[in-house]
Amino acid sequence: MNKNNFIIKNSHKSDYTTIYNKFIQDKDINLELLGLGCRLLNKPPNWVININQLSYELNIGKDKLLRLINRMIELGYMYRHKKDIAFVSRGELKNMYYFSDDKELLNKTTESFRSVATTPQLSLSTFPTEDSPSMITPSLDIPVVETPNVEDTSHNNTSYYKDIIEKEDTQKETILTNNLSIRNYLKEILDAHTIVNLLAAKPDLTIEEFKKLYEMVKLEFQGGHCNNINACLIRAAGGKWNFRHSVSNNSNDDEAKTHRVLKSRISYYIDYFRIGSCSKDEILGKFLSESQKYDENLVSSYYEQLKVQLESN
The missing domain is CATH 1.10.10.10 (Winged helix-like DNA-binding domain superfamily/Winged helix DNA-binding domain)
Incomplete structure (x- = not known):
């Protein structure tokens, strides 16, 4: 060699x-x-x-x-x-x-x-x-694409x-056949296994009921009261889950929390700008990029506040 x-x-x-x-x-x-x-x-x-x-x-x-x-x-x-x-x-x-x-x-x-x-496939937070x-x-x-025979098919x-x-599962097929509208809606949000078990727990589940249920389960997950959203959805649909939160009681708290976060970010970026590491446009771009998940109108309002304070410095 x-x-x-x-x-x-x-x-x-x-x-x-x-x-x-x-x-x-x-x-x-x-x-x-x-x-x-x-x-x-x-x-x-x-x-x-x-x-x-x-x-x-x-x-x-x-x-x-x-x-x-x-x-x-x-x-x-x-x-x-x-x-x-x-x-x-x-x-x-x-x-x-x-x-x-x-x-x-x-x-x-x-x-x-x-x-x-x-x-x-849509994410869980997106409703079709x-x-x-x-x-x-x-x-x-x-x-399956036609292919030549392979000698070793042990890992096929x-x-x-x-x-x-x-x-075939006759019982589940009957449930899903009677609920085509909700099934077509859910298949873009949940995996197949969760859909089957969800509709088995509540065969007459409607789309509006699911939306409310989903919002409540998300609050449970965010509050650390459940480890798996899909599992919690199934139990809640079957009436086997006691909710700690309610959507209506938390909407105001969520908005107040968003205000606090955006205010603190303005203060942070003003101090960051004074250090001289970034330009005004870069600061504004960072603020928008990190605030995408919040309400667009609120972000726009705080964006204008940040812009005014940057120009005055």
């Missing part, structure tokens, strides 16, 4: 992974994305990309993993197909992910899905508009998810 070779390679005849050079040499692919891509390419072609399972295998948080996946989608190496599912079985995946180290191959393989618009639901229950089959998870999806 040549001792001047610093990259020591071996010509493997088995148990190896093939990676496209264009993917490795793409300057937009950082080390984290490259690591994720290598792990996915190491899986068999019909391995279902599941966020929870992949997060566990890679030992990273789901939020970070989703950020990496979204970046892969932006760069064109991954595609997310959102299935329009009316009845969701426990364990079923609403988002199907496809990955390739070859952008052209990925586009060609997923061409049939790209005519259907995909929308990202109430739309008229479709009464047609689409197929629950997972779309396709059959696991297919078995879960094909397993």
Whole structure:
């Protein structure tokens, strides 16, 4: 062996992974994305990309993993197909992910899905508009790309998810079929497992009732009285939760707290400006950036106050 070779390679005849050079040499692919891509390419072609399972295998948080996946989608190496599912079985995946180290191959393989618009899942704090639901229950089959047979399929998870999806639960199906409107509303806010248990706890739950319930549960969570919003929602819907807070009693307290926070930020940024580390525009930009979660009208009012005080200094 040549001792001047610093990259020591071996010509493997088995148990190896093939990676496209264009993917490795793409300057937009950082080390984290490259690591994720290598792990996915190491899986068999019909391995279902599941966020929870992949997060566990890679030992990273789901939020970070989703950020990496979204970046892969932006760069064109991954595609997310959102299935329009009316009845969701426990364990079923609403988002199907496809990955390739070859952008052209990925586009060609997923061409049939790209005519259907995909929308990202909303966060818990975002309520969708109430739309008229479709009464047609689409197929629950997972779309699987045709691929060559793989000798080692010991870590193939396709059959696991297919078995879960094909397993019918008559009682839960009846509950959901009788409540299509609330179900279509909830599927953009909660995961499938929580929806099933929530409607099982209260089959006649309405959208307005859910909104009030959700606000009360958020207060319980913020006050440290519950550890999991979804679990608390289910228990509260079944009448098994004693609330410590009420929405009406806390609205004034929340507004007063916002006033205190914004006032203190004005004082902080005035002192910060006097030190001379930032310009007026930078200070105003920082104030707006850090105050996005508060009421827009209140922030605007305090923004003007900060602007006046900065100009007088």
